[in-house]
Amino acid sequence: MARQMETRALALLCLALLRGVSAISGGTDDGAERWGYVQVRPKAHLFWWYYRSPQRVSSPGKPWPTVLWLQGGPGSSGVGLGNFLEVGPLDGSLKPRNSTWLQKADLIFVDNPVGTGYSYVEDDALLVTTDGEAAADLATLLRELVTKELPTLQSSPLFLVAESYGGKYAATLGVSLARAVRAGELKLTLGGVALGDSWISPEDFALSYGPLLLQVSRLDSNGADNASKKAQVIRQHIAARQFKLAQYALSSMLTSIVANSGHVDVYNFLLDTGMDPVAVPAMTLPPAYSAYLGSKAAKASVGDSIRDIMNGAIKQKLKIIPKDVVWEEQSYTVYNALINDFMKPRIQEVDELLSYGVDVTVYNGQVTDIQNVIIDLIVQYLIEVTS
Template sequence: MDRHWRPVTLLSVVILCCLSLLSAGLAASVVTAGAPDGSELWGYVEVRPKAHLFWWYYKSPSAQRVSTPSSPWPTVLWLQGGPGASGVGIGNFLEVGPLDVDLNPRNSTWLHKADLIFVDNPVGVGYSYAEDASALVTSDWEAAADATALLKALAEEVPALRDGSPLFLVAESYGGKYAVTLGVSAVRAIHAGELNLTLAGVALGDSFISPEDFALSYAPLLLDVSRLDDNAGDAAKGKAASVKEQIAAGQFAAAWSSWADLLGFIDSKSAGVDTYNFLLDTGMDPVSTTSSSSMAATTNAQTVKYSTYLSRKEATSGPNTIDGIMNGVIKEKLKIIPNNLTWHGMSELVYNALVNGIMKPRIDEVDELLSYGVNVTVYNGQLDVICSTIGAEAWVQKLKWDGLKNFTSLPRQPLYCGSSKVTQAFVRSYKNLHFYWILRAGHFVPADQPCIALSMISSITQSPAS
């Protein structure tokens, strides 16, 4: 049994800072709990009045955790997308955390290469909560301000960060927009002396950095892989052009509506291509389907897809569902989750609160990070549609970074994994910009290609050899 997991009935939880929660009202800004041996910590930070972010830290087992003065052991903070998806649930138990949804050890956990922090971000997602709807964020920058307040608390609460562990923000999907705004906010706070930690890098996995470029990519990609015909392709291109025009005019709510219409049109004309993997139809995951009943009545089809895709992928012969464990055994283990809080994989309230900003690009923030010297990594699954590789390549070409010409002129290097001689990925790097093309992976790279994803995170964090 994995050393990071102890049965709930036997777990001795140490409350480091105890205070009443949602039902009685929060009187202080931080509550932290954890395992007695320090292998796990978790807690709440009240980042604003009535706004509470939940985080969960895992320390790598000593067998993997090798640190030297010149190469300290890194920490990865995972940011889920959606917007409105739970990193504490999805990224943790369905992608890179120490245990899978059946609470069995995950061989490909990123704990082999870094300590891990999962956050339910922004407020209102997963175990995080707002005491009323007025406390929900309405923009990426508001989310970044909250997450920066969280980082200030974590810099004190997590011993590894206090001791100088380099921090890497690793994001997926819409989480990329959170990551770049948080990255810029964090660097500014560090330079101002308001935040005491080392931001070593930002990694953007299939990230929605430029909605325009992704919308424009759908028709060419799906034509090339025979999921649209010429007639549907021309119509889809016209719809994508409308999205581009509305974004240029600053009509972001209208652009979101047009983008949603484009996705619906593609669904109807492609016989239901799965926008997270163009080799599949929606609902035709290789393993059995386990839908999230909590989201079954949502009016947004895309949030349904996001909340169920990985649950379908992870479902095996085991008995557990992500909703079941997060509202059952995990909630019992953590002990500090308010009794009247129900965990959902996706928050429709959070999605709707952010809807006016979903289509805003964040290319300028990537440029700012590069200008600060922060390492920026872009990685993309070959089979993704919603955040396609050709869309990611297009927005990278729009960077104003002075190293871009040299970056694009370099050849890609093939990557392999383990004893396999089959090419798993390509990478191109110049100075502090890196791009990984992950083959045979869709939107959720660590779930589709766990071996190469683990190798990639080792390179990104420059983890000392164990």
């Protein structure tokens, strides 16, 4: 029976592809999970996965919320990392997670942008090159989900929750959705936007990184001065809108910091690189910089494990993943396609969301030094624009 069902699913997939339909989906018999592809542009396919909370209780006065999780990178898989290694119902060993966010909300994970994780393009020329293009694809996905796949989204407040570079996606997508709702083009309630260790102000990060590491004794004064000088170069490039040069300058600054700090772990300044056995990059660092990170043996085992699961048991469960799509936790093809947008700030988008009355929350880990240096600046900014 299982083999017959699998054969039928594959046949339906082939038939759908031959007919050029815009979406194909699957799910569990009880409706607790749904997943699928949406063709957001011709030959560009976004993969999504929805979980309905077993605690779901909704009333007119208090509708049950839905969280759309947006992973960073750019090019890191939300369906794999955010789902199984962070907030989904199962952990990286496919065992129930007691702390899952599913206890408080329905969850949607998406491999965004196209080319990430299970999402794919039939031509690399179709990869997004700007945050705005990524937001447009996500908006197309949500329109499909609201009208066809998940009509409960029409009455469930949607919260965009992001980490790292995903914060840029959340800000741009949030603005796109808010505009569409205000124009009457989309029946959806945007409950709020949450930005975790968000990369929405790269300039502030660059200027603050050296001083923070000096304060926690991971850099001496010479190392901090060197970092600050390189940060000024980044600032100049951003001011001149030379964003690709700013990204190269960022790589140079980070490489220098790692060398002068004894290889500080950018996700936990209490540790050195390779000491944390469960760390998975929240924001992918430039390849040129990553070469200087030292031993990754401890992290590699985690990456290999989730990679095996996603290309094995999970791919078999979902049944609709094309055979030639190989899941990776990080797509450098996607990363490089966004190279010209990587250092662009998204503060104005946050300002616009606040002007619409959309709640914006900023959260961060206390020892994640790669981005927590800008949190106080962002909070102060939010206070100023709302006062």
